[in-house]
Amino acid sequence: xxWLQAAWAQAQTQAEALAxxxxxxxxxxxxxSAARNAAELLASIRARRAAPALxxxxxxxxxxxxxPLLMRKAASAxxxxxxxxxxxxxxxxxxxxxxxxxLPQYSNLAPxxxxxxxxxxxxxxxxxxxxAPKHAFTALNFCLAEQPVAVRVPGRIQVDPVLHIHWLLxxxxxxxxxxxxxxxxxxxxxxxxxxALEHHALAGSDGSAIGTTLLDAQLGKNSSLQxxxxxxxxxxxxxxxxxxxxxxxxxRLEWTGLERSxxxxxxxxxxxxxxPGASAKLQNAALLSxxxxxxxxxxxRHEIAETQSRTLWKILADGRSRGVFNGRIxxxxxxxxxxxxxxxxxxxxxxxxxxDTKPELEIYAEEVKAAHGATIGQLDAHAxxxxxxxxxxxxxxxxxxxxxxxxxxxxxxTDSEMQSVLSADFAALFPESVEPxx
Amino acid sequence: xxxxxxEVHAIMGPNGAGKSTLGNxxxxxxxxxxxxxxxxxxxxxxxxxxxEQRAAAGVFLAFQYPVEIPGVNNSYFLRAALNxxxxxxxEAELSAVEFLKxxxxxxxxxxxxDELLTRAVNEGFSGGEKKRNEIFQMAVxxxxxxxxxxxDSGLDIDALRGVAEGVNMLRSPERAFVLITHYQRMLDYVxxxxxxxxxxxxxxxxxxxxxxxxxxxxGYAWVRDRQPVAV
Numbered sequence: 001x002x003w004l005q006a007a008w009a010q011a012q013t014q015a016e017a018l019a020x021x022x023x024x025x026x027x028x029x030x031x032x033s034a035a036r037n038a039a040e041l042l043a044s045i046r047a048r049r050a051a052p053a054l055x056x057x058x059x060x061x062x063x064x065x066x067x068p069l070l071m072r073k074a075a076s077a078x079x080x081x082x083x084x085x086x087x088x089x090x091x092x093x094x095x096x097x098x099x100x101x102x103l104p105q106y107s108n109l110a111p112x113x114x115x116x117x118x119x120x121x122x123x124x125x126x127x128x129x130x131x132a133p134k135h136a137f138t139a140l141n142f143c144l145a146e147q148p149v150a151v152r153v154p155g156r157i158q159v160d161p162v163l164h165i166h167w168l169l170x171x172x173x174x175x176x177x178x179x180x181x182x183x184x185x186x187x188x189x190x191x192x193x194x195x196a197l198e199h200h201a202l203a204g205s206d207g208s209a210i211g212t213t214l215l216d217a218q219l220g221k222n223s224s225l226q227x228x229x230x231x232x233x234x235x236x237x238x239x240x241x242x243x244x245x246x247x248x249x250x251x252r253l254e255w256t257g258l259e260r261s262x263x264x265x266x267x268x269x270x271x272x273x274x275x276p277g278a279s280a281k282l283q284n285a286a287l288l289s290x291x292x293x294x295x296x297x298x299x300x301r302h303e304i305a306e307t308q309s310r311t312l313w314k315i316l317a318d319g320r321s322r323g324v325f326n327g328r329i330x331x332x333x334x335x336x337x338x339x340x341x342x343x344x345x346x347x348x349x350x351x352x353x354x355x356d357t358k359p360e361l362e363i364y365a366e367e368v369k370a371a372h373g374a375t376i377g378q379l380d381a382h383a384x385x386x387x388x389x390x391x392x393x394x395x396x397x398x399x400x401x402x403x404x405x406x407x408x409x410x411x412x413x414t415d416s417e418m419q420s421v422l423s424a425d426f427a428a429l430f431p432e433s434v435e436p437x438x
Numbered sequence: 439x440x441x442x443x444x445e446v447h448a449i450m451g452p453n454g455a456g457k458s459t460l461g462n463x464x465x466x467x468x469x470x471x472x473x474x475x476x477x478x479x480x481x482x483x484x485x486x487x488x489x490e491q492r493a494a495a496g497v498f499l500a501f502q503y504p505v506e507i508p509g510v511n512n513s514y515f516l517r518a519a520l521n522x523x524x525x526x527x528x529e530a531e532l533s534a535v536e537f538l539k540x541x542x543x544x545x546x547x548x549x550x551x552d553e554l555l556t557r558a559v560n561e562g563f564s565g566g567e568k569k570r571n572e573i574f575q576m577a578v579x580x581x582x583x584x585x586x587x588x589x590d591s592g593l594d595i596d597a598l599r600g601v602a603e604g605v606n607m608l609r610s611p612e613r614a615f616v617l618i619t620h621y622q623r624m625l626d627y628v629x630x631x632x633x634x635x636x637x638x639x640x641x642x643x644x645x646x647x648x649x650x651x652x653x654x655x656x657g658y659a660w661v662r663d664r665q666p667v668a669v
Binding site for chain 2: 392
């Protein structure tokens, strides 16, 4: 039995239990539709005898290396022992999730006014949407996450320290889920650390790790959320993640991604605008090497008038890596005065590297501003020579140009702790580069 | 062709004569195969060195089209370049303070405003500013052989004069210049010791500064059919 089939069978069992819980519960009035959606999702999972047929002919899986995933054997026991060094974990205020389990001994939410709770079954915004095979892993995560948790920032509270969420991928298979509830007028800053841990493979396994992670955030009226999402994976790790942000009236999201990957990663990133004045800025730098594979499926859903989105997505692909970026702007009927801009720029650093980018616009409203653009290039040989002719070594010249290429990423970050984490990451990524600008 | 310390050699010639190729080959740009001939620089085979090794050895090429590097601060870049060269030569690297002192002296001598330091390398610079920045870089890096590839092209009279003044300031008994140029204009301000005419990749005529004058009057037609000369 393959891993996916086994996981699906397990998900069905879980779905039965969840459905039973749902049936017993009196659904609160506002959650009535969510309950129906949940019931539909569960029903669909139960009805499907086998795992969903993931097929590379499906646009959603066109590039993803499905074969190793589908061939992957089911494991009955942990595959490996992770080297877990808690002293490495950054942050005073933190939530540590290793292999799908919250580690209370390493987590600390005490200093702030944050409320941590185990997540109720109900509150998924639109569970129904996970029925499609393209969301197969979200559905799996929904059923299999052992310890989903929710962190709430009560209304009008400005949380000053940064909340560090550590998603640690050790070994074997794991499913983790976090909800962030930023209530009306509140603000929160988050650094997500996605790390694959070094581990010792146990006998009879290849020691590779696979994990699904879900972050879903509800931003109330006039609230703000800043996120820095850092990924540092290992060659054998497979990370299937989804982040979704629901922005209500005048909510603001500032999201920065920095991915350093040699593993396999797929990220569904969705921002939904539910209230006028909601706005989001997304910036990402993915630095891929080895046989790294990173795919992002981004969607901005402008459901309502007067919302704004800005996206800047950069990919540097070296070695035999492959970067995939599908950036979609959806503007619903009536969502007039939407102002959406999406730009993606990539650089291929080797003959074997590949980048596939596709910006998409789907617009049903009349009066909108929507712009998109995509470029793919190589390191400028002329610039490289210019720098070397001034005495910089080839490595220095290269690092300097690459650092300059991703310089804008993180420019929106105002928090000093987040800034210093990002600077340290860039310094590690481009060790030969001079400090860019003062 | 032999260039001794302290000398200024002008290389002139029509379009396609190989002037820029010469500059690029001297600085080590990729994409050129030197099929015959050799370049000996201070007893070393220059062509065997990487571009950065040539820079550390004291060779500087002022580009015809200086490259814009957005996001990289001019002074940080120059300090990194200078220190990389010093390191390669086994000299101590300059601290930020020492570097700034040196840079300010050069700015003063060249009458360049301080703001150049904080701007990104050549980003949004006018043609004249880019060329002046090349001269400034040359001043800071203090090469022993400076090759200026059409530094006069695309400049108005004032900018040309400014660049030429910079070159004159940097003339010294230890430093040699090779000025690659189309026009005699530049040579009104920077008077060369020798003028060579390049045609079809070879030097076909050599002389003193008066040769440039003659070219200006008669054009390149009269040298085009000449046989190569040994100089």
